[in-house]
Amino acid sequence: xxxxxxxxxxxxxxxxxxxxxxxxxxxxxxxxxxxxxxxxxxxxxxxxxxxxxxxxxxxxxxxxxxxxxxxxxxxxxxxxxxxxxxxxxxxxxxxxxxxxxxxxxxxxxxxxxxxxxxxxxxxxxxxxxxxxxxxxxxxxxxxxxxxxxxxxxxxxxxxxxxxxxxxxxxxxxxxxxxxxxxxxxxxxxxxxxxxxxxxxxxxxxxxxxxxxxxxxxxxxxxxxxxxxxxxxxxxxxxxxxxxxxxxxxxxxxxxxxxxxxxxxxxxxxxxxxxxx
Amino acid sequence: xxxxxxxxxxxxxxxxxxxxxxxxxxxxxxxxxxxxxxxxxxxxxxxxxxxxxxxxxxxxxxxxxxxxxxxxxxxxxxxxxxxxxxxxxxxxxxxxxxxxxxxxxxxxxxxxxxxxxxxxxxxxxxxxxxxxxxxxxxxxxxxxxxxxxxxxxxxxxxxxxxxxxxxxxxxxxxxxxxxxxxxxxxxxxxxxxxxxxxxxxxxxxxxxxxxxxxxxxxxxxxxxxxxxxxxxxxxxxxxxxxxxxxxxxxxxxxxxxxxxxxxxxxxxxxxxxxxxxxxxxxxxxxxxxxxxxxxxxxxxxxxxxxxxxxxxxxxxxxxxxxxxxxxxxxxxxxxxxxxxxxxxxxxxxxxxxxxxxxxxxxxxxxxx
Numbered sequence: 221x222x223x224x225x226x227x228x229x230x231x232x233x234x235x236x237x238x239x240x241x242x243x244x245x246x247x248x249x250x251x252x253x254x255x256x257x258x259x260x261x262x263x264x265x266x267x268x269x270x271x272x273x274x275x276x277x278x279x280x281x282x283x284x285x286x287x288x289x290x291x292x293x294x295x296x297x298x299x300x301x302x303x304x305x306x307x308x309x310x311x312x313x314x315x316x317x318x319x320x321x322x323x324x325x326x327x328x329x330x331x332x333x334x335x336x337x338x339x340x341x342x343x344x345x346x347x348x349x350x351x352x353x354x355x356x357x358x359x360x361x362x363x364x365x366x367x368x369x370x371x372x373x374x375x376x377x378x379x380x381x382x383x384x385x386x387x388x389x390x391x392x393x394x395x396x397x398x399x400x401x402x403x404x405x406x407x408x409x410x411x412x413x414x415x416x417x418x419x420x421x422x423x424x425x426x427x428x429x430x431x432x433x434x435x436x437x438x439x440x441x442x443x444x445x446x447x448x449x450x451x452x453x454x455x456x457x458x459x460x461x462x463x464x465x466x467x468x469x470x471x472x473x474x475x476x477x478x479x480x481x482x483x484x485x486x487x488x489x490x491x492x493x494x495x496x
Numbered sequence: 497x498x499x500x501x502x503x504x505x506x507x508x509x510x511x512x513x514x515x516x517x518x519x520x521x522x523x524x525x526x527x528x529x530x531x532x533x534x535x536x537x538x539x540x541x542x543x544x545x546x547x548x549x550x551x552x553x554x555x556x557x558x559x560x561x562x563x564x565x566x567x568x569x570x571x572x573x574x575x576x577x578x579x580x581x582x583x584x585x586x587x588x589x590x591x592x593x594x595x596x597x598x599x600x601x602x603x604x605x606x607x608x609x610x611x612x613x614x615x616x617x618x619x620x621x622x623x624x625x626x627x628x629x630x631x632x633x634x635x636x637x638x639x640x641x642x643x644x645x646x647x648x649x650x651x652x653x654x655x656x657x658x659x660x661x662x663x664x665x666x667x668x669x670x671x672x673x674x675x676x677x678x679x680x681x682x683x684x685x686x687x688x689x690x691x692x693x694x695x696x697x698x699x700x701x702x703x704x705x706x707x708x709x710x711x712x713x714x715x716x717x718x719x720x721x722x723x724x725x726x727x728x729x730x731x732x733x734x735x736x737x738x739x740x741x742x743x744x745x746x747x748x749x750x751x752x753x754x755x756x757x758x759x760x761x762x763x764x765x766x767x768x769x770x771x772x773x774x775x776x777x778x779x780x781x782x783x784x785x786x787x788x789x790x791x792x793x794x795x796x797x798x799x800x801x802x803x804x805x806x807x808x809x810x811x812x813x814x815x816x817x818x819x820x821x822x823x824x825x826x827x828x829x830x831x832x833x834x835x836x837x838x839x840x841x842x843x844x845x846x847x848x849x850x851x852x853x854x855x856x857x858x859x860x861x862x863x864x
Contacts, residue, residue, distance in 0.1 A: 260600070296760075296764060297763075297764075298760055298764070300761060315763075316760075316763040316764045316766065317764070317766055318764065318765055318766055321764070322760070322761075322764050322766070324757055324760065324761075326757055328755075328757035328758065328760065328761050330758060330761075330775070330776060330779065330780070332779045332782075332857075333779075341761075341765060341767075341775065343764045345765045345766060345767060345771075346765075463724070
């Protein structure tokens with residue numbers, strides 16, 4: 221089985237400690253976010269620098285309110301940038317677009333549409349030149365991948381929360397984005413369903429290798445899914461506090477990760493950071 | 497078995513769920529545990545209807561007595577004891593000339609209802625005969641390029657009901673055509689919202705009577721050359737303008753309060769404006785739009801009576817007014833008949849809207 225080891229050591233860094241630009245998918249430079257308040261400006265993020273390589277899965281962890289979600293929605297283009305810039309493959313982003321797919325915390329499906337229609341909403345938009353059948357096939361393929369082959373024509377409002385989030389995953393992958401942004405996608409689910417969905421997510425991801433940035437509160441989830449865990453300092457003026465490389469081989473299974481010698485070392489590292 | 501399930505579903509869907517338990521009674525399908533339900537859904541409402549009729553009967557009886565006593569006393573004071581005695585006898589005999597004029601009893605109302613139906617049958621027969629008689633002549637007249645002769649007799653009560661329904665639907669459609677698109681634009685654009693807000697706030701509470709007068713001023717001038725009877729035009733436009741506000745406000749609110757997540761999805765997928773409105777914004781605001789339309793229809797039906805009365809447009813409103821002016825023996829009873837007919841039709845219109853709402857809306861639980 222071919223395994224890809226995503227490790228900083230595999231890449232030769234440039235002189236100033238950055239990745240060479242040919243390797244970088246997503247680049248945040250001196251990112252700043254300011255909310256004006258009556259008492260003066262409130263600086264959420266300041267001098268935030270982060271490079272994410274192609275085909276990398278990065279999880280972001282930090283205390284509530286530290287600005288993780290703000291950062292993600294700025295990458296998605298849903299929240300204006302106050303300073304610095306964000307670029308995808310070297311191009312500065314301007315507003316939202318389907319090159320950056322988002323899986324929201326709430327499934328955010330249109331409840332009046334069926335599972336298939338929800339996925340097609342994006343597919344139709346991204347592949348306008350494909351035939352109707354081709355677009356249907358794409359949508360159905362991804363719905364099958366998330367285990368919903370029996371629920372194509374069920375209304376989203378009739379699906380359980382977990383099932384809805386599966387549709388959300390299918391919708392995000394089906395539009396073939398360059399970057400996938402996940403905003404605590406499993407935060408609202410019970411732990412059993414969360415585990416199932418993590419497996420589904422990582423299975424699809426192993427096939428598609430779409431550069432992914434995921435926010436999570438869950439230390440185990442962060443380690444299980446990521447090539448790198450990015451730790452953010454508490455706000456205001458939050459920035460990147462620390463970055464931890466996770467050197468587990470892919471594809472991973474939950475069992476192999478839990479049994480790995482380094483697992484508790486990584487876990488301790490993250491918890492130490494969060495507690496200080 | 498399957499048949500009864502679907503029937504039950506249909507009645508429930510239409511907001512007439514109570515009918516299905518009534519049906520169970522006649523088909524003898526009641527289980528023991530259904531009895532409490534049956535009691536609550538059929539017996540209790542039925543008992544309350546009977547109680548209502550009983551109270552009504554007693555109330556009208558006592559009003560009748562007060563009126564009768566007053567008449568006798570007046571006769572006594574004005575004309576002496578002999579006249580009072582004569583009045584007492586006259587009232588007891590039930591003669592029309594001295595009958596106390598007050599709230600009619602349930603039986604009188606029922607009789608009036610039957611007489612109105614009889615009247616309708618007579619007029620319908622008359623109309624049919626007229627049409628038959630003039631058919632040949634009319635053909636000839638049309639061939640010669642003249643207008644056909646139409647029946648110009650008095651409309652029956654049932655004709656007036658249909659005329660009222662026509663007016664209300666025309667008004668409702670007008671309200672729909674104005675308020676829904678306008679509401680969508682206002683909801684989508686904060687600029688439009690602030691430019692229209694004063695307008696809505698000021699005109700929303702204006703009374704139907706004033707709307708009627710306003711429409712009258714405008715339509716009268718616009719149709720100055722026309723010989724047509726403008727009362728229908730005036731009344732349906734007034735009904736529409738009076739009733740559209742609920743839809744306008746609800747649509748604007750529904751559109752502007754679409755779940756932010758849906759809007760974000762639309763943004764991320766870069767949906768065009770057309771797609772965004774028709775695939776995301778409108779479906780998600782449908783429940784609120786329909787709540788508005790439901791209110792609009794019931795307001796339309798409510799103000800219709802007053803407006804028909806003012807516009808002298810044939811219909812239930814004019815019927816009520818004419819009966820009141822008429823002051824005939826059974827006028828009061830006829831007014832009460834009209835009241836019930838208006839109430840029942842209003843109820844049915846509301847159910848009709850509910851059915852359509854259930855049919856088109858995604859959120860089945862939202863409809864009340």
